Amino acid sequence: MTERHEPALVLAVGGGLAAVRTDAGEERIAKFAGRLDRRPVAGDRVQLFIEADEGGRIDVIEPRSTELRRQQRMRSEGERAMKEQVLAVNAECVLIVASIADPPLRRGLIDRILVAAWRGGMEPLLAITKADLTGRAEQDPELVLADYRAIGVAGVVIDVRTEAGADAVRELIRGRTTAVVGHSGVGKSTLVNALTAGGQTTGAIHELSGRGRHTTTTATWLDMPGGGALIDLPGLRSFSLAGITPADLARAFGDVAEASEQCRFSDCRHVGDDGCAVERLVDPARLASYRKLLIELQEG
Ligand SMILES: Nc1nc2c(ncn2[C@@H]2O[C@H](COP(=O)(O)OP(=O)(O)O)[C@@H](O)[C@H]2O)c(=O)[nH]1
Ligand SMILES: [Mg+2]
Ligand SMILES: [Zn+2]
Structure with a gap:
C-alpha cells in the first residue's frame, strides 16, 4: 500500500500511543511524530501518516476548537509546581455528573468544572444523579438545579438506572460532542453505558x-x-484551576453578585455583616464554594 496522509480522530491516548479512527472509518494504533509540539488528546483531529497496513503516525494535530484543562499540583524538589493537563478537546459541552447522595454532592467540584468549561469554550451542563x-x-x-439554572447552566435530576x-x-446533550466528568462513584459509568447503549469499546481502544x-x-x-459522542473522563478526585480571574468568578457566581445588590452596605463582605442579603439568599454550600474560589483569586 502506498504512503499517504489521512485525516483521523483521536479516540484515546496512552503510553505514547493513540487509538485513532480515520475519516474512512478505519481504526489504527498510532505513534506520535517527534516534532509534535503537544500531546494528542481524545477528541483531537489529526493528520495520520500511513505507510503500512497496520499502525500509523500522527504528524499534525489540527487546531482545537475547545480545551478542557485543569492544573495538577506536583511536588518537585520540595517546590510546589503546577502542571497543566488537557483532559479533552473539541467537545461542545461538558456534562458534570454529581450524585445528590452517596457520595454527597460537592458544589466546589461543580463550580471549578464550570469555570474550566466556560474558559475552554464549552457549554457546561449538570446531571444530578x-x-x-x-x-x-x-x-x-431541584433547589441545587435551580441555583445553577440561575447562572445559565441547564441540568436534570435523574435516577440513572431508569430509561427516563x-x-x-x-x-440535554442533543447529539453534541460532550465531555463527561464527575467524582468517582456518582454513577458516571452507569450513565455513559446507558447513553452509548452498552458502551462497547471500539477495536483500537481495546x-x-x-x-x-x-x-x-x-x-x-x-x-x-x-449521533453525537461522549468523551468519557476518569473519575476526578479534585479539580484545580490556576489563575482564577475576576471574570471567571463573576460568570460562575452571577447569583451572588445579584444578591449582593440587596446587601444593606455597599462594602458588605458577606461574612456576618449586618443586613447581608447574600447570606440570606444564597445557599450556604454554594456560598462556601464561592468563598474558596475568591480566596484563590486573591492569592493569585
Ligand atoms: N441509587 C442509585 N444508584 C446509582 C445510580 N446511578 C448509579 N448508581 C450506583 O452507584 C454505584 C456507582 O456507579 P458507577 O456508574 O460505577 O459510578 P462512577 O464511579 O461514577 O462511574 C453503582 O453501584 C451504581 O449501581 C442512581 O441513579 N441511583
Ligand atoms: Mg466509573
Ligand atoms: Zn452581603
Missing part, C-alpha cells in the same frame, strides 16, 4: 488497553447511537 436517594441527601436536588434518566440526559497502554486514567471517545 441518584434522585431516588434524595431522602438521605443534605440538599434538595438516560433519555433526559440525551435530550487494542491499546490490551497492550497496557490505555487505562481508565485517560479520556476515551465513545460514539452515541443516533
Whole structure:
C-alpha cells in the first residue's frame, strides 16, 4: 500500500500511543511524530501518516476548537509546581455528573468544572444523579438545579438506572460532542453505558488497553447511537484551576453578585455583616464554594 496522509480522530491516548479512527472509518494504533509540539488528546483531529497496513503516525494535530484543562499540583524538589493537563478537546459541552447522595454532592467540584468549561469554550451542563436517594441527601436536588439554572447552566435530576434518566440526559446533550466528568462513584459509568447503549469499546481502544497502554486514567471517545459522542473522563478526585480571574468568578457566581445588590452596605463582605442579603439568599454550600474560589483569586 502506498504512503499517504489521512485525516483521523483521536479516540484515546496512552503510553505514547493513540487509538485513532480515520475519516474512512478505519481504526489504527498510532505513534506520535517527534516534532509534535503537544500531546494528542481524545477528541483531537489529526493528520495520520500511513505507510503500512497496520499502525500509523500522527504528524499534525489540527487546531482545537475547545480545551478542557485543569492544573495538577506536583511536588518537585520540595517546590510546589503546577502542571497543566488537557483532559479533552473539541467537545461542545461538558456534562458534570454529581450524585445528590452517596457520595454527597460537592458544589466546589461543580463550580471549578464550570469555570474550566466556560474558559475552554464549552457549554457546561449538570446531571444530578441518584434522585431516588434524595431522602438521605443534605440538599434538595431541584433547589441545587435551580441555583445553577440561575447562572445559565441547564441540568436534570435523574435516577440513572431508569430509561427516563438516560433519555433526559440525551435530550440535554442533543447529539453534541460532550465531555463527561464527575467524582468517582456518582454513577458516571452507569450513565455513559446507558447513553452509548452498552458502551462497547471500539477495536483500537481495546487494542491499546490490551497492550497496557490505555487505562481508565485517560479520556476515551465513545460514539452515541443516533449521533453525537461522549468523551468519557476518569473519575476526578479534585479539580484545580490556576489563575482564577475576576471574570471567571463573576460568570460562575452571577447569583451572588445579584444578591449582593440587596446587601444593606455597599462594602458588605458577606461574612456576618449586618443586613447581608447574600447570606440570606444564597445557599450556604454554594456560598462556601464561592468563598474558596475568591480566596484563590486573591492569592493569585
Ligand atoms: N441509587 C442509585 N444508584 C446509582 C445510580 N446511578 C448509579 N448508581 C450506583 O452507584 C454505584 C456507582 O456507579 P458507577 O456508574 O460505577 O459510578 P462512577 O464511579 O461514577 O462511574 C453503582 O453501584 C451504581 O449501581 C442512581 O441513579 N441511583
Ligand atoms: Mg466509573
Ligand atoms: Zn452581603
